[in-house]
Amino acid sequence: MKLNSPNYWSRRGFFCFLLSPIAGIYRLIIALRYLLYKYNIKKTSKFKLPIIIVGNITVGGTGKTPLVIWLAEFLQKQGFQPGIVSRGYNSKATYPYEVKENSTAAEVGDEALLIKQRTKCPMVIAPNRVAAVQKLLETNNCNIIISDDGLQHYALSRDLEIAVIDAKQRFGNGFCLPAGPLREPIKRLQQVDLIIENGTSMQLLPDKLYNLAETELTKDLTEFKYKTVHAIASIGNP
Helix, strand or coil, X not given: CCCCCXXXXXXXXXXXXXXXXXXXXXXXXXXHHHHHHHCCCCCCECCCCCEEEEECCXXXXXXXXXXXXXHHHHXXXXXXXXXXXXXXXXXXXXXXXXXCCCCCHHXXXXXXXXXXXXXXXXXXXXXXXXXXXXXXXXXXCCCEEEEECCCCCCCXXXXXXXXXXXXXXXXXXXXXXXXXXXXXXXXXXXXXXXXEEECCCXXXXXXXXXXXXCCEEEEEHHHHCCCCCCCCCCCCCC
């Protein structure tokens, strides 16, 4: 079974133009919100250590989580002590909540648990990214922060913005919600520091399988050569 985004998000048809007035109101609201933060009418919280935002401008998965994992592991190799904050989708925790390696997906969400188990980095989840960073710094000795998602969370200051784009799906019909898949207009990409296309400049290469029941590494994919395998993908565009 495959659950798709609305079909009209990929083309400019009847429903797209029917919803375009609402999309126009949405664009006006996000533009006003952006200006409120830009001119310090709404407060942006700044911290003494660098903050890297990994996000996107479309709804749905584009490859942010794998990039966050790679970036955390890269920074560790360079001698940094990264901490990670995330929204914690599908989490049942009381926010802000520090993710542990023995946390469950039901508690913290599957993405947060994957990041924690792969990187071993201190990690806090909360819809309020500022509260997440504050909690992280209260209990951990980090010298750089990575925010998984949060490109539109302007209450948190940032030193580097990385936007991840799906090289195949890209921006759909080019309309903002609900007429299209865009959280922000495409011109928002002119303001980010780096743009990474998942599928061209970035490639996802699966190489290992994990036993979800026992939460331990099982086998390399090469051991399943010439065998029938049933694969389930719950996020993103595999």
